[in-house]
Amino acid sequence: MNNFNPLSKILDDNRLTGSNYVNWKRNLTIVLTAEKLNHVLTTDPPALPEADATDEQHEVVRKWHEADDVAKCYILASMTNVLQKQHEGVPTAKDMMVNLKEMFGEQSRSACQIATKGLMSTRMVEGTPVREHVLKMISFINILETLGADIDGETKIDAILSSLPDSYNQFILNYNMNKMIVAPSELLNMLQAVEDLIKKSQPTVMMGEKESPRKFKPKGKNNFNKKPMDSKFSEKTLGVFKKGIDKKKSKGNCFHCGKLGH
Known part of the structure; x- marks a missing residue:
């Protein structure tokens, strides 16, 4: 018969050595919560029943101490041998946790500050x-x-x-x-x-579809992005333009001989 307990393995893999107090406490809380034992860490032992107490009152006290004994075993089993010896005589699981907090509480305080900063920022x-x-x-x-x-x-x-x-x-x-x-x-x-x-609700762009960049189009007469003129048209225009210049140059008398046309 397989009696493997995955909860025990959690504590075996995260045994308290001192420097890992924060992680150890988090894993211990997980285990005790799963086993419905976590309440013994937050409550004091119930008062011993009086002579005229009912069976129900006796049962409440018995169950609390039973849960506390199991919680103490989980805590002790997840410590190093040195820490075990230091806590063997501690009466309740709550007292053990208070003592451990005094020993390694600075780590807990630092981790708390880091978590608080992360939550707020x-x-x-x-x-x-x-x-x-x-x-x-x-x-x-x-x-x-x-x-x-x-x-x-x-x-x-x-x-x-x-x-x-x-x-x-x-x-x-x-x-x-x-x-x-x-x-x-x-x-x-x-x-x-x-x-x-x-x-x-956000607009989608189809795959492979790219938005063409907007071309710069200068204002005014000098539009440098106009379609190039046809080569024949350009040559004809250039010829007329040159002929007009020649006519302008031919007008007037020569400065040397005084005749028209030179």
Whole structure:
């Protein structure tokens, strides 16, 4: 029987050494969420049931401690041997994570600042795929939440919408007017549909069809782009022009002899 657990392999491949704290924490969150154990990192242990407590109250306490024990095992199993020894006596999974944050928290703070800057400054370039851009913005949001940032749903959507180019202005206007509330993944699907409409509305140029460059045509009488004259017509015109010059030159008396025609 094959008992291979892909979630365990995620942690095996990303074992905490210290320098990889941010990536390790992100992968640990994925595993604990998949196993429905992540709540023990955000809640304190429930109070021990009193003598007159109901069976239901006893069951709630038992389930929480059971989940906490499994979460601690995941955390310890994904550390180096040195870190394991340092955390073997820590009472809860939440206490382990607090201790690890104190040890490697500077990396987390730096990663949080980088993700925050990316979320606030990233802008989609007009004409580029909207899917890649939105996935990048969602990635920044996920990193911040993994590192402990509390970002509400409206802020996530506002960050994505404000990063879109002008061609999406009409969609943003309709979104706000209809007071829509969607998750980032739903917004991605909507924006991809809008992207298709934008592409269809843009004028297309047929393959192989090139726009001929506009020729410069000077104003006035001297139009240098006129069609060349026929060679025979040019020679005839040139002959008449020369003959006219000769006639003009032949008029008047010679300066030396005083006779007409020289």
